Amino acid sequence: MWPALSKFLWRLGGALTALSLAGCASRPAVLPAALWPAPLDTGHRTDVLLLGEQHDAPEHQRLQRDTVLWLAARGQLAALVLEMAERGHSTAALPRDASEAQVQAALQWQHAAWPWSAYGPVTMAAVRAGVPVLGGNLPRSAMAAAMQENHWDDHLATAARQQLLDALQQGHCGLLPAARLPAMARIQIARDASLARAAQEAVRPGQTVLLVAGGEHVLRHRGIPTHWPAGLTAKVVSALTDKVQAATETGIDMVITTAPLPPYDACAALRPPTK
Template sequence: MHRPLLLFVLRSISQTHAAAVRPGARALAVALAVALAGCAPMGPRTGAQAPTPWLAQVQALLPADVLLIGEQHDAPEHQALEREAVQWLAARGQLAALVMEMADSGRTTDGMPRDADEAQVQQALGWNAAAWPWAQYGPVAMAAVRAGVPVRGGNLPRADLREAMRDERWDRHLDATALARQHTALREGHCGLLPESQIPGMARIQIARDARMAAVAAAARRPGQVVVLVAGGGHVLRGVGVPTHWFPGLTAKVALAQAGGAPDPQAGDTDAVQATPALPARDPCAELRRSQGARP
């Protein structure tokens, strides 16, 4: 599940590393340090909306320190589900923070007023609209801002990518089976066009990104509330992604939004799966090969 973000990563590292990325799906997982934030929990507010079937699933996963919501980036229904969850949890006083893969760590809306406009929020988050269309993700972020809940970037900044690619300690973070899953996902997500020599380095970047997202989410915890982490479906999987970076005692639940026709997750990788309609038929690998001048 690797989308144009990986092409952005490769180009950021060097022109020679610019490999193609499937436009139909994006990435695997992110996280790395732990800090506790303590604030008094807020009780449910009156007048909160009744749960829809999706929200009933969310409610069934609570209590939790972190709720990971995995998406397919080109499925608008998935961003709609994220916004719905953010609004519902915030209305009940249960949302501690929204952490988004789509903004870099260190970027935050902390301290912004609820009536901040969208341009101000984008500036605070350092939003890259070329990689992440604001029309899709803006409503998710603004739902938190309007509720007075901080939005925090979780992704590994560009300046850290080269170091992550060279850092061999990430090779030892996952066991052999899980690391092989990462490598296979990279090959398939790049339609077989990514040179084999780049696979280990790209896997290190993915693992480092998962570590950073985990650190940001862990630091945002508040007693009695839940942090929502929004990321690509591969990033949230318990066997290979963000949850592999957390310490014992942190309670995390995984909800995966799944478009019709997408492969099922492995057993134990998720706590809930929300089915959405299949996306229009297309061949992203053919599109990618055309864009790279490769043969079909």
């Protein structure tokens, strides 16, 4: 390893340790994608590594596969937990040489929501390494009930809850009726709780559970980590295509910056035509 890179990674390891204790109070360390996953080689083990993504960024899925391969090669990967499969489904009973069709069946893969071409490589990398892949997302059959569970309204601190409501409104192009936001927030928090439980149950001493989910889900102050006991250790890493956002993001220990995506306005088709 080059001396300059070695020194950088040593400092980064210390920064990650401090950030994991400070939570969302500090801005994250920022790392170019070309240097990932070398920072994992700092000697600081964690129960769960949360890796946030932008769903339409292929480079983010490549980073996930690289992470699986790196951890598995060192015997450090306890399990891969995916937002892209529902909780209760697992590849644990499959052999390493299981076919992709067998893996998809075991996870009850929903192709319309999650293209296998994007997530198949990271999933199969874990299967080939003999590591179980676990669905973590809240089952669709439970979402209607989650919308009525008002105990979730008090789960987050006031500021974090408002940030979640704002993010949900922005994610729906500003077109979601305000009256629907509380129910949408309950589903989001219930999904985070489901993912958190799947990861917590997979924790093994001396190993790390890799949890892959959208960037909003992994945030330390309003996402999955809010559902864990104090004794569980976690690092939050998120891949971002927006360098401005990367420099100001909170709730993350480290940001991996990737190339910007081509400009695309996903809300254009939903806006009423201008006169």
